[in-house]
Amino acid sequence: xxYPSDAQRKQRFKTVELLVAERDWEPPRPRFAHDQIVALxxxxxxxxxxxxxxxxxGTWNPERRLWQLxxxxxxxxxxxxxxxxxxxxxGGCPGSGGENLHADARTPSR
Numbered sequence: 001x002x003y004p005s006d007a008q009r010k011q012r013f014k015t016v017e018l019l020v021a022e023r024d025w026e027p028p029r030p031r032f033a034h035d036q037i038v039a040l041x042x043x044x045x046x047x048x049x050x051x052x053x054x055x056x057x058g059t060w061n062p063e064r065r066l067w068q069l070x071x072x073x074x075x076x077x078x079x080x081x082x083x084x085x086x087x088x089x090x091g092g093c094p095g096s097g098g099e100n101l102h103a104d105a106r107t108p109s110r
Contacts, residue, residue: 034072
């Protein structure tokens with residue numbers, strides 16, 4: 001039972017929630033273990049967030065150009081949306097293995 005009100009109209013309502021069906025449900029597994037180190041993308045100009053990360057024990061990974069911090073601390077800071085699932089590039093382009101090059105371009109010059 002809930003009792004929402006409308007102060008402007010000076011009215012109070014009584015509402016009920018109706019249960020229509022019930023079934024077993026298995027909650028989804030968390031994306032990461034609470035003590036797992038995850039990578040976060042934070043813009044260089046976002047000084048306040050970087051300071052909070054440092055204070056929480058976060059470290060900068062220059063090779064990946066990402067911040068790293070334990071997952072439970074990321075959640076406590078409310079930064080889950082900044083988690084990066086895939087490794088960041090270190091300056092190379094995706095697909096730089098040559099698979100997109102013309103056949104003549106793959107032939108080493110002498």
